[in-house]
Amino acid sequence: MSRRTTGPEIERLIQLLAKLPGLGPRSARRAALFLIKNRERLLAPMALAMAEAQEKVTICTACGNVDTVDPCTLCTDARRDRTTICVVEEVGDLWALERAGAWGGLYHVLGGTLSAIEGVRPEDLSIGALIERAGAGEVKEVVLALNATVEGQTTAHYITERLKTLGIAASRLAHGVPVGGELDYLDEGTLTQAIRARRPL
Amino acid sequence: MSRRTTGPEIERLIQLLAKLPGLGPRSARRAALFLIKNRERLLAPMALAMAEAQEKVTICTACGNVDTVDPCTLCTDARRDRTTICVVEEVGDLWALERAGAWGGLYHVLGGTLSAIEGVRPEDLSIGALIERAGAGEVKEVVLALNATVEGQTTAHYITERLKTLGIAASRLAHGVPVGGELDYLDEGTLTQAIRARRPL
Ligand SMILES: [Zn+2]
Ligand SMILES: [Zn+2]
Numbered sequence: 001m002s003r004r005t006t007g008p009e010i011e012r013l014i015q016l017l018a019k020l021p022g023l024g025p026r027s028a029r030r031a032a033l034f035l036i037k038n039r040e041r042l043l044a045p046m047a048l049a050m051a052e053a054q055e056k057v058t059i060c061t062a063c064g065n066v067d068t069v070d071p072c073t074l075c076t077d078a079r080r081d082r083t084t085i086c087v088v089e090e091v092g093d094l095w096a097l098e099r100a101g102a103w104g105g106l107y108h109v110l111g112g113t114l115s116a117i118e119g120v121r122p123e124d125l126s127i128g129a130l131i132e133r134a135g136a137g138e139v140k141e142v143v144l145a146l147n148a149t150v151e152g153q154t155t156a157h158y159i160t161e162r163l164k165t166l167g168i169a170a171s172r173l174a175h176g177v178p179v180g181g182e183l184d185y186l187d188e189g190t191l192t193q194a195i196r197a198r199r200p201l
Numbered sequence: 202m203s204r205r206t207t208g209p210e211i212e213r214l215i216q217l218l219a220k221l222p223g224l225g226p227r228s229a230r231r232a233a234l235f236l237i238k239n240r241e242r243l244l245a246p247m248a249l250a251m252a253e254a255q256e257k258v259t260i261c262t263a264c265g266n267v268d269t270v271d272p273c274t275l276c277t278d279a280r281r282d283r284t285t286i287c288v289v290e291e292v293g294d295l296w297a298l299e300r301a302g303a304w305g306g307l308y309h310v311l312g313g314t315l316s317a318i319e320g321v322r323p324e325d326l327s328i329g330a331l332i333e334r335a336g337a338g339e340v341k342e343v344v345l346a347l348n349a350t351v352e353g354q355t356t357a358h359y360i361t362e363r364l365k366t367l368g369i370a371a372s373r374l375a376h377g378v379p380v381g382g383e384l385d386y387l388d389e390g391t392l393t394q395a396i397r398a399r400r401p402l
Contacts, residue, residue: 005299007269009257013250019243020224020232027223033293034222035251036258036267042220047251049214050236054244056210057237066237068208092234098206 010036062133064109064126066091074098074107081105083140087130087159089113089147097145105143108133113151114158127159135166144172211237263334265310265327267292275299275308282306284341288331288360290314290348298346306344309334314352315359328360336367345373 004011010032018028035043059065060072067073074080074094084105088094089112097103110125122128134142142163146152160170175193177186186194205212211233219229236244260266261273268274275281275295285306289295290313298304311326323329335343343364347353361371376394378387387395 004274005296006267006274007257009250009253009269010267013247013254016243016247016250021235022224022228022232023221029296030293031221031223032254033267033291033296036254039255039258042217043251043255046214046217047248047255049210049217050244050248050251052210053214053233053237054240054248056208057240066207066211066234068210073205073207090234092231095206095230095234 063107064091064111065094065107079104082138084143085130085134085139085141086143086145088145089152089155093145093147103143103145108142110146110155113146113149113155115151122158125155127162130159131162131166134163134168139168142168142170144170146172148173148175264308265292265312266295266308280305283339285344286331286335286340286342287344287346289346290353290356294346294348304344304346309343311347311356314347314350314356316352323359326356328363331360332363332367335364335369340369343369343371345371347373349374349376 013035014025014028014032017023017031018025020028023031035046056068057066058068058070060067060070060075062071062075065072065074069076081104085108086094086097086103086105087108087110088097089110091109094107094109097107108126108130110127110130112120112125114120114122114125130142133139142159144156144159146156156170156172163170174197175190176197177183177190177194183191214236215226215229215233218224218232219226221229224232236247257269258267259269259271261268261271261276263272263276266273266275270277282305286309287295287298287304287306288309288311289298290311292310295308295310298308309327309331311328311331313321313326315321315323315326331343334340343360345357345360347357357371357373364371375398376391377398378384378391378395384392
């Protein structure tokens with residue numbers, strides 16, 4: 001707002017909210033008003049939750065997950081299979097796999113993908129730490145759950161080559177038709193992969 | 202998340218963020234991760250901004266605007282025309298008019314609209330306070346900037362009748378084609394109003 005319409009504390013809150021992914025300036029104002037209207041029920045608890053997160057959140061030094069303990073909840077869960085590691089680009093991918101209940105082994109968060117254009121080299125990602133974990137004896141398989149993008153696949157290829165020298169098997173996620181997906185909305189590459197990897201009924 | 206994937210403080214933050222308008226569970230998780238990744242730059246300042254807003258925000262007892270001072274910044278701005286009041290449903294509408302620089306008088310926030318279905322009566326809105334302000338001597342015109350909905354227009358009609366008894370003129374916003382609006386996306390009511398209120402060139 002060019003002229004002052006409201007207090008500087010509120011304008012500051014709107015500006016900060018507008019930096020969140022998914023919130024533009026308009027929805028940030030709406031969110032700020034909603035917070036103010038629900039002061040006791042929402043604004044106060046959120047101020048507290050943010051202060052607590054700010055104070056306690058840490059990155060797991062083993063796998064890169066975000067948690068309030070290090071090593072993280074997943075790394076210390078005795079029910080998980082310690083002989084398999086699922087490699088993901090970002091923490092959000094790990095959370096998505098956990099929500100799906102799709103994986104029962106350990107994880108490793110790379111922190112991105114290799115990219116010649118953006119100048120991301122192997123040493124900029126946690127690839128060295130992954131190779132070290134994989135080579136420590138217990139691990140039998142590494143699943144590369146990277147995005148089906150050029151960067152994701154380049155990174156998967158690079159890691160596969162390095163794991164080969166350790167004699168550890170790498171695998172990738174299956175390609176195919178998403179569950180509930182309609183064929184005529186899918187790209188040709190996905191359809192070709194889905195035909196090639198067809199399963200007998 | 203059914204199984205614990207991360208710390209309870211982070212899950213709590215995600216739950217609270219998901220209550221904001223415009224953020225679903227998925228975007229709330231993305232926003233939480235973004236905050237955590239930008240801990241110093243965003244999470245810490247936002248925790249502080251929320252605590253400050255929580256502590257300082259107040260509702261203007263004169264007009265209903267949200268501010269950190271009472272009466273609010275707008276009500277005490279000597280450059281504003283004190284003989285005209287623009288009536289809006291919600292604070293967000295006031296902010297929208299201020300962003301547009303569309304109004305130089307005072308405001309009055311009703312806090313909603315009359316609604317037989319939802320049981321909102323005149324005494325549930327700040328209509329009494331509006332009539333009192335309008336009748337205090339200085340005010341010459343009241344602009345009813347209410348939404349072009351059945352409830353908005355019912356409320357406008359009710360207020361107009363009450364202002365008539367004080368001999369104060371009420372007006373409403375013009376209907377017509379939004380600036381930049383494409384005709385074939387507009388509803389029939391708007392088009393009819395736009396034709397009827399056509400201006401000579
Ligand atoms: Zn971990
Ligand atoms: Zn005010």
